[in-house]
Amino acid sequence: MTVTRIREYRNLRGMTVRQLADRAGVSTGLISQVERGVTDPSLETMRRIAEVLDVPLFSLFQDGDDQTVAVIRHDDRYRISSPHHAITYTRASPGGAKLEVLEGSLEPGAVSSDSLRSHPSEECVVVLSGRLTIEVGDQTHLIKTGDSCYFDSHIPHRFRNEGRTTVRFMISVTPPSY
Template structure:
């Protein structure tokens, strides 16, 4: 499904696979394999492609036919993993609206990105279990279960788990972005 969506967005922008690959700093073979459903891209690759296509990451997973009330069953959530599964995001929101809600799990000793990531949105993160370090610019904020932080995502930011147990959190992003 993601490959079809990438091809659809790429062709709508009159962009060749080579142009997309060059702009996203990935191989043409990778774009071809993703578009044909042969391989699943890493979270970092999806982010790069989404940025080039100027679309939110999870819009690449969007299902057509928006309903007036969208119910997302826990066992039917879209999932995106980092290359080594240090972080996993599940889309809690339906994905066609003005806010994106994700449930994240960050493994012990892992970071959501390296270095900090930027995108044109606002974020609110709420820790469900464990302890999460939120880095925004050069500032660090330690959040425990029930704590939250809201910030402008245009500032370089990332999430870290400096503990020996996984941390679970909810993340709301508006507007959805890459």
């Protein structure tokens, strides 16, 4: 189980557990368990909590160390996934950096979210293996191994895997918002 910084951000905003739970649409028990590191919530739950707290998703797992050089070992990366692990992200960059780099994997037939989402950032996605369909506004792009796609994240977007194998990709986001 991962201990998060939810309590820290909640307290900075003067919010009670009940207020955060109500605004995020989850139970107070879940917030309490997550704050104590007893359970790991789903990706969607963490997104809602981050939105209520008005912080980038992965800042909830931030180390808090200001370093000019950071080495993040593969096995030490923060990881978050959807309830059925259809999509998984690991953070390859340090918490608190001005640029966030994530490695993602998306299972066959899965989507990154039920609906298109936007956030105040810019993204560049590089497909490491497989094929990734990227929906940005009313445009759809098929990105193959080695291809990349840059877009303004203010435009609602999501990722789909319409293939038969897991797709792996890297995402660079600035400023961090995941």
